[in-house]
Amino acid sequence: MQSGLEGETDTMIVARLSGLAAERLLPEAYRLTTPASPHLAARLDGVTIDVERLAPPDRAPLVVETAGGLMTPLTENFSTIELLARWRLPVVLCARITLGTINHSLLSLEALRRREIPVLGVVFIGEANVDTQETIANISGARILGRLPFVAPLDAERLSRSFLAQFRLADFAATSQLSGSSK
Template sequence: MKLFITGIGTEIGKTVCSAVLVQYFKTEYWKPVQSGDLHYTDSHKIAAWTDGTICHPETYRLRLAASPHQSAREENKKINLNDFHLPETENSMIVEGAGGLMVPMSDDVFMIDLIQRLNLPAGLVVRNYLGCINHTLLSVMALQQREIKLEYLILNGEFPADTERVILNFIGKETKIIKIPEIASPDKEHIKAATKQVTITKL
C-alpha cells in the first residue's frame, strides 16, 4: 500500500492521522515538502510518535512557515515537479502533503499536481468545523475531476450525525471510511492507543 495523505485544509490533523496510519499499517513515511519548523519537522514527529518508522528525506526543506510557493520564493527557489520521485521501497508508505489539494507549490503547480505526478491514491483527512462539508465535497470533486482515486476518507475526531451523513452520502462506494478518535496531545502513547480504536468500513 502506498497512499498520499491530503486534507480539506490546513491544521486539520494530517500529521497526527498520518502517524496513526503509519503505526496501524506498519508503513514507511515521506513528506515531500516541508515548509518551516525545520528544527521539528513532520518527519521528526512521525519518528517520535511511532515505532521505528523509516522516514525518507524531504525533497524540499524550506525555512519559512508559509505556503510552499512563498517559502520557496523567499529562498530564490522554484519547486519543480520533476524533482519528486517516490522513494524506492518494497514496503508500504504514507506520503503526506502540505495543506489541502490546491495549496500552491509554485504560481502554476499545486499539491494535487504532485499526487498525479506520483500516481498515488489519496486519503482525505476531514475534521469537523463550520464549513467542513463544503470543503470536503469540493475536495472530493477536485480528486474526481483529476481521476485520482479516493482510497480512504479519514474522519479525524467526532462529527455531528448530520454532518457525517451528508459527507458520506457524497462518497463513492469504492472509498473506505477510516475513523480516528480525537487525540488531544499527540505522543507515542496516545498514537498507539488511537491505533487500537481505528475503524475501517466500506459504505
C-alpha cells in the same frame, strides 16, 4: 516538502510517534522556514522547487503527507493536486471536523475524481459529527475509513491506542475498493 519549520520536521514527529526506523521514512525534499504556502515560502527563502525532484520511492506501504491542501501551489505554476495526478497513488483524504468540512471535503473529492486520482477513502479528525460524516459519504460515495479524535497529550502510546480503536488496518490496504478509479 514542509514550510514554516521551527524545531522538529514532520518526518521527525512521525518517527517519534510511530517508532518506525529512519530508513522507513522519507525526509522532506524541501525544508522551508517561512510559514506560507510552498510557492511563496520558497520564493521568500530563496529556494527554487524542482517538481521533478518530487517523486515517491518504489516501496510499500507508503504514506505521503502533502504540504497544504490539494490546490496548494508548490511552485508558481504547479499545485499539489497536479503532483498527485502525476503519481496516481491512492489518496486518503483527511478532513478535520469543523464548520465547512462538508463543503471542502466534497470539493476535494470532486477535484480528485475529475483528475482520475484514485481515492481510498476519507479519514475524519476531531470530535464526532455523524451527520457530517454520513453526508459526505452519501453525496460523494467515498468510503469512510474512520475518525481519529484529538489526542492530548500526543504521544506514541495514546496515538496508537486511539488509531487501533477507531480504524481497521485492512481498510488502508484495500486498493480493490478504491472509489473514483478505473479499478
